[in-house]
Amino acid sequence: MSEIRENLRYTTDHEWAEKLSQPKKVKVGITDFAQNSLGDVTFVELPEAGKSVKKGEVIGSVESVKAVSDIFAPLTGKILSVNEALNDDPSPLNTAPFEGGWLIEMEIENEEEWNQLLSAQAYEQHAQ
Amino acid sequence: MNEVSPKRTALFEEHQKHGARFVPFSGYEMPVQYTGIVDEHQAVRNSAGLFDVSHMGVSFFRGPNALNFVNSIITRDVSELNVLQGAYTLLCHENGGTVDDLIVYRSAEDEMLLVFNASNKEKDFEFFSKFPHEGVELIPASENLSLIALQGPKSPQILKALGFNDEWPKAFEVRHTALAEISTTLLFTGYTGEIGCEIVVHSDKAPELWSKMMQDGKEFGLQPCGLGARDTLRLEMGFSLYGHELNDQINPVEAGLGWAIGWKKENFHGKAALEKIKENKQKKIVALKSQSRQAPRQGMKVLDSKGNTTGEITSGSFSPGLGVGIALALVDQTSSTPYSAELRPGKLLELEQCKRPFITKEK
Known part of the structure; x- marks a missing residue:
């Protein structure tokens, strides 16, 4: 069974978002369900820090041995930083998708969009 | 499908x-x-x-004439094949396109064992069945x-x-x-x-x-x-896979498999067409390597050094042994390195041409 964390919000594209202590600051990654479906992740294409993105926009990609999947911006805002460590070793995406496998940190524009993200329960239903 | x-x-x-x-x-x-x-x-x-x-399909052709029957159709010259020996070969259409790549074994004095690709097993069997085969019993894969x-x-x-x-x-x-x-x-x-x-x-x-x-x-x-x-x-290893580097349209000469063609054989199916293709090759399969972990993927366009489309990726993947992306691509015969693959419109992945196999093993 895939792990779903109670304290996170989710998208239907199998990404998670976590509110950080600073206001409007959010961390984003792919879910355990997503990494498990992809298999061994071999490459991650990350966006550039400083870029402004719209909710739903393709901001990068995750490659596994067999397939390539897009990464979508879960929320509108500005990319603050990206997980550069994944460039050399993307394996944390498989081993720790909610921890070392995080993808980006962003500053969100719109609290309303945050409220529209899926709760853990809603995502669990979606991922079944 | x-x-x-x-x-x-x-x-x-x-x-x-x-x-x-x-x-x-x-x-x-x-x-x-x-x-x-x-x-x-x-x-x-x-x-x-x-x-x-x-x-995959394991088929048997039996009878004193089984070896000659197979040899008269496939590209490889197996006329000298000893009992308990096998050989890799192609099976070609009249126009030189590839019906399948397969391995034929002389599994007994008067028995040939053929291993067909999964997606081609019925097609291959029908193909052989259309040739006169008096005295040879053709047993389909089961x-x-x-x-x-x-x-x-x-x-x-x-x-x-x-x-x-x-x-x-x-x-x-x-x-x-x-x-x-x-x-x-x-x-x-x-x-x-x-x-x-x-x-x-x-x-x-x-x-x-x-x-x-x-x-x-x-x-x-x-x-x-x-x-x-x-x-x-x-x-x-740079091995061809049917449906990727070979298909009904791609011939073995352009796929780089000329070594598996018995040019000196009196005849085999598709020989005349392949002889012509050999003199005027239009395409070639090249081995390409990315400089990063990012991999070119099947179906991506391949561009030549001038930025013109010259072919496409036929197989592409991350190589666990090399830690970079590797690919085979079917490109114009006259094209040359450096190549690149189009990841998406406007975004290219530079590729270095290399030799097959990508990995050399110490034997």
Whole structure:
């Protein structure tokens, strides 16, 4: 069974978002369900820090041995930083998708969009 | 692809026991991976892997004229093939396009054993059947036979543990022998670049043999391996895969398989067309390597040094052995390196041309 964390919000594209202590600051990654479906992740294409993105926009990609999947911006805002460590070793995406496998940190524009993200329960239903 | 529910091989339940993830492939529900593609890939390179390849077709042509019959149609000259020897060959259309690539074995004095690609087994059999074959009995591939591939440097120890005590045969040789007291035919070939064999066994005995092999192979690091690892292993060796580097339109000359054509043979199907193609090649298969972990993928456009489209990626993947993306591509004969692949409009991945195989193994 895939792990779903109670304290996170989710998208239907199998990404998670976590509110950080600073206001409007959010961390984003792919879910355990997503990494498990992809298999061994071999490459991650990350966006550039400083870029402004719209909710739903393709901001990068995750490659596994067999397939390539897009990464979508879960929320509108500005990319603050990206997980550069994944460039050399993307394996944390498989081993720790909610921890070392995080993808980006962003500053969100719109609290309303945050409220529209899926709760853990809603995502669990979606991922079944 | 038709939407009828996929068939299962005799080993389906064994795969379930090992936690396989299944995908539909050539009409079968086949294991794509168990623990993970990279892990299984490394097991084959470092110790050994066991693959269910029962979706492939094992066909027999029997009779005193079976060898000559096969030889008159296939590209390779196998007229001198000894009993218990085999050879890789192509089967071509009149216009030179490829019907299939296959291995033909002289499994007995008057018997040829042919291994067809899964997606082509009916097509191949029909193709051969259309030629006059008086005195040769053509027996189509049947679900009664299963095919298990044992691949990797530990294969000899594992076969020995199962009761195979002969000296290790040369590549493409055949042995009729019992493994764990189950009657089998061993074909000493594979698709990974590692030593090993493909094992023909009756389907009703296949699960017992598989499970015995996994048991006895455990101490040698034997792992069940899926089609995912089979593909990365073959791509690292630069081996062609039908439906990718070969198809009804792509001929073996342009696919770089001229070495498997018996040009001196009096005749074979497609010879005249292939002779013409040889004098005026339009395309070629090239081996390409990315400088990063990012991989070119099948279907991506390939651009030449001037930025013009010159072909497309036929197979592409991350190479677990090299740690970079690798690919085979069908490009214009006159094109030259440096090439690049179009990841998406406006975004290119630079590729360096290299030799096949991508990985050289110390034998």
